[in-house]
Amino acid sequence: MKIGEFANQLGVSTDTLRYYEKHNLLTPSSRTEAGYRDYGEATLKQMKFILRAKNVGFSLAEIKELLQIKFKKHQHSCHEVKDLTIQKRDLVAERIAELTRFHQSLSVLADKCCGGQEPADNCSILTTLEDIDGLTQ
């Protein structure tokens, strides 16, 4: 399968596939005489693995680690894999916590403001940002 058809089947761009190849995430099975990339069953499975891993929030760098483990499963332990997963989960949790603080502060600000058509001279949002320090505590 040439790159265009392969990309279509997976719903990604050919650029993405070349990018993944460059970054050692997915190398096509072989090349045609003309030098065209030729993708097969194995690459299809691997690409699906990559897309699923992306879907649960792993970065490409993390996926690369997972693939290295996957390639040599018996040289790695369950522990390693679970560790990666939990590390990622905790990182996601931290980011959620930060964004939740943002959301809370923004809600407080929004609730303070009338949102009317009058000039913003006394807008509570602006004056709060000008004056109050403890907005995030």
Next chain:
Amino acid sequence: MKIGEFANQLGVSTDTLRYYEKHNLLTPSSRTEAGYRDYGEATLKQMKFILRAKNVGFSLAEIKELLQIKFKKHQHSCHEVKDLTIQKRDLVAERIAELTRFHQSLSVLADKCCGGQEPADNCSILTTLEDIDGLTQ
């Protein structure tokens, strides 16, 4: 006040201040004869405004918009300010939702895996990523 002292007082780097100036977020009141930046009270207040806005999650581009409104308050309405705030809040909410889905999937994966020292040949995390499509639903 020269840039170094000003930066110290605010807990930011001089690079940051020059970056903000370049991007029209904060221009020092004047320059000394030698061409040194000279910061005063007004810039201090404005920088605090910027830092507070950052603290509630606004990006520098959004802060720039807020500043433009703040500079000409009577030419803008409360509505505009509230709109910016609510748009941002909703965007943050979306991102939280996405990350929460990630967190959920990662938890499911982690819980499946024993995490032991044995080889990863049958690791539930890897096999799940290899086989199951509906992980995020």
Next chain:
DNA sequence: CTTGACCTTGGTGTGTACTCTAAGGTTTAT
């Protein structure tokens, strides 16, 4: 008068995940 701490500008590098472009070669259909 020199040393060291500060300041200036312009430019490059970082990380993430692509997207786009240019200049050219290949394949397929008409």
Next chain:
DNA sequence: ATAAACCTTAGAGTACACACCAAGGTCAAG
């Protein structure tokens, strides 16, 4: 035989918010 549709490479551009660097000017203390 030629045009359209595909493929190749290397390299630049995008967004975000800085950090870092080089080469040089300025200022206060000893």
